[in-house]
Amino acid sequence: MTPATTITPRPAEPDTGGGAVEAPRREPARAAVAILAGRGESREPYEWLAARLALDGYTATVVPECGNVAQAVAEVRQPRLSFVLLGSDSGALSMLSMARSPALRPDGLVLLGLPLLHVPVAGVPMADPPRVLPDLPILLIHGRDDQISPLSLVRMSTRTVNQTELAVVPGGHAVLGGPGRRAVAAQVLLFLEGLLDR
Numbered sequence: 141m142t143p144a145t146t147i148t149p150r151p152a153e154p155d156t157g158g159g160a161v162e163a164p165r166r167e168p169a170r171a172a173v174a175i176l177a178g179r180g181e182s183r184e185p186y187e188w189l190a191a192r193l194a195l196d197g198y199t200a201t202v203v204p205e206c207g208n209v210a211q212a213v214a215e216v217r218q219p220r221l222s223f224v225l226l227g228s229d230s231g232a233l234s235m236l237s238m239a240r241s242p243a244l245r246p247d248g249l250v251l252l253g254l255p256l257l258h259v260p261v262a263g264v265p266m267a268d269p270p271r272v273l274p275d276l277p278i279l280l281i282h283g284r285d286d287q288i289s290p291l292s293l294v295r296m297s298t299r300t301v302n303q304t305e306l307a308v309v310p311g312g313h314a315v316l317g318g319p320g321r322r323a324v325a326a327q328v329l330l331f332l333e334g335l336l337d338r
Contacts, residue, residue, distance in 0.1 A: 174216035178229025185316035
């Protein structure tokens with residue numbers, strides 16, 4: 141089983157005069173983010189995103205997609221911190237399903253490349269697509285050229301919940317592995333900042 145990767149904010153190293161200076165980071169963490177990759181996706185882009193979020197004071201954990209995923213996600217929650225679920229593709233479907241659990245009670249949901257059509261890929265069956273989104277702050281990030289889940293369907297789904305935002309980034313379905321990677325990180329950070337301001 142692949143272990144979870146947790147990246148937390150840490151204080152800046154003192155300037156020793158010889159190298160790059162890290163910007164000061166907030167202590168303690170500002171929110172906890174559980175990240176779940178999609179089917180067959182590499183963990184690298186998600187670990188990169190977790191590291192990027194940590195630079196802004198967020199604890200981000202890339203949970204393994206095997207074993208008891210719901211338990212691994214629940215273990216990311218920290219007392220007195222906002223709790224956000226972030227998933228991509230089938231990981232987005234899983235996070236969407238878990239968001240409805242009273243045991244998790246997330247404060248927000250970020251869904252990358254949410255599949256809205258029942259399309260098995262490489263023989264891997266998927267959960268049924270959602271019929272309605274939960275009533276909590278949601279950020280949908282979608283690639284402009286996504287061929288797996290057409291953008292027009294995603295636009296329609298945003299009409300079902302008042303607290304849903306849609307960000308369209310360059311690239312296809314795997315938005316963290318394409319040209320929109322930095323735009324994805326920026327959109328997630330803006331969403332998290334807005335969530336903390338509520």
